[in-house]
Amino acid sequence: GENVEQHPSTLSVQEGDSAVIKCTYSDSASNYFPWYKQELGKRPQLIIDIRSNVGEKKDQRIAVTLNKTAKHFSLHITETQPEDSAVYFCAASIRNYGQNFVFGPGTRLSVLP
Amino acid sequence: GAGVSQSPRYKVAKRGQDVALRCDPISGHVSLFWYQQALGQGPEFLTYFQNEAQLDKSGLPSDRFFAERPEGSVSTLKIQRTQQEDSAVYLCASSASIGETQYFGPGTRLLVL
Numbered sequence: 001g002e003n004v005e006q007h008p009s010t011l012s013v014q015e016g017d018s019a020v021i022k023c024t025y026s027d028s029a030s031n032y033f034p035w036y037k038q039e040l041g042k043r044p045q046l047i048i049d050i051r052s053n054v055g056e057k058k059d060q061r062i063a064v065t066l067n068k069t070a071k072h073f074s075l076h077i078t079e080t081q082p083e084d085s086a087v088y089f090c091a092a093s094i095r096n097y098g099q100n101f102v103f104g105p106g107t108r109l110s111v112l113p
Numbered sequence: 114g115a116g117v118s119q120s121p122r123y124k125v126a127k128r129g130q131d132v133a134l135r136c137d138p139i140s141g142h143v144s145l146f147w148y149q150q151a152l153g154q155g156p157e158f159l160t161y162f163q164n165e166a167q168l169d170k171s172g173l174p175s176d177r178f179f180a181e182r183p184e185g186s187v188s189t190l191k192i193q194r195t196q197q198e199d200s201a202v203y204l205c206a207s208s209a210s211i212g213e214t215q216y217f218g219p220g221t222r223l224l225v226l
Contacts, residue, residue, distance in 0.1 A: 006155075032212065043117075043204070043217040044156065089155045093212075100146065100169060101215065103155030 002027040002094045006104030013080050014112050021107045023090035024072040032093040033073050034101070035064060039086045047088075048075070080111045115139070117218035119205050125224045126195045134190045134221045138207030145188050146215060147180055148204040156204050162188060163211070195225045 003026040013019050025033075031052040036044035050057045050064045050073065057064050061080075066073040077084055087108050091101040118137045126132050138145050143164055148156035149172075158172040164185040173180070177195075182188040192199055202222050206215040 034214065036217075043219045046214055046216070049214065091155075100158050100161055101156075102158065103148075106153075106155050 002030060002092055002102040004090060004092050004102050004104040006090055006107055008107060009105065010108045010110070012110045012112060015080060015082060017080055019075075019077045019080055019084070019109055019111075021075045021088055021090070021109070022072060023074070023092075023104050024070075025092040025102075026071065027092065027094060028068075028071065030092040030094060033064070033066060034091050035075050036089045036091065036103075037086045038089065038106075044089060077109075080109075082111050082113055085109055085111045117205055117207050117216055119203075119218040119221050121221060122219060123222050123224075125226065128197060128225055129194050130225075131191065131193045132195055132223065134192075134203050134223070136188045136190070136205030136207075136218060138186065138188070138205070139209075139216060140186075141209070142207035142216075143185075143210050144208040144213070144215075145182060146206040146208075147188070147190050148206065149174075150202040150204055150220070152201075159190070159203075192223075195223075197225050199223060200225045 006023045034049035037047045038044045061078045063076040087106045089106050090104040120135045145162040147159040150156045160170040160180045162182040177193045179191045202220040204220045205218040208215045
């Protein structure tokens, strides 16, 4: 089945710097890759997603890139702010009867003022 | 509109007790998912419904776990004879249809003593 790896597990950056989180997946049939942000004790919230027919997607300070050949995708956050501090999860879709997700183990991002 | 809601938000159970966790998806959402999230880890898939049909239950860890969605809206996850290893946050998510974005509820934090 699908396996999703995520690196790094923790990341500290200075406010204003960029942060990059990378994920790899194993199932070449996966075609949808969302990124979720989860603050302590709260629900995961979708921040950006990308489908396999697109190589890059950007939304203000957040961008995601996808390399289907290498089976990896990355989250890029520019001009980081303290409120970006959270745990970020990548996920890859697996196709059974629906669109189930396999999540990565998460990256704890700390933005230092 | 209202997002996904779950109840109770917190549940403390004695080992061996049965528990029932409720999920109210976003109105009109066809797909409903249950995930288990252990402390410091990403959500892990448990089961998936398309309307009232449970199309995938491959993630349920044992036959003590049972989920239903009899009318295609509200879903209940039941855990019989709870064990300490069942302690986790149980997340529910819904999506408008197959392949669409999944929106998560706030989760139910279960602690089995």
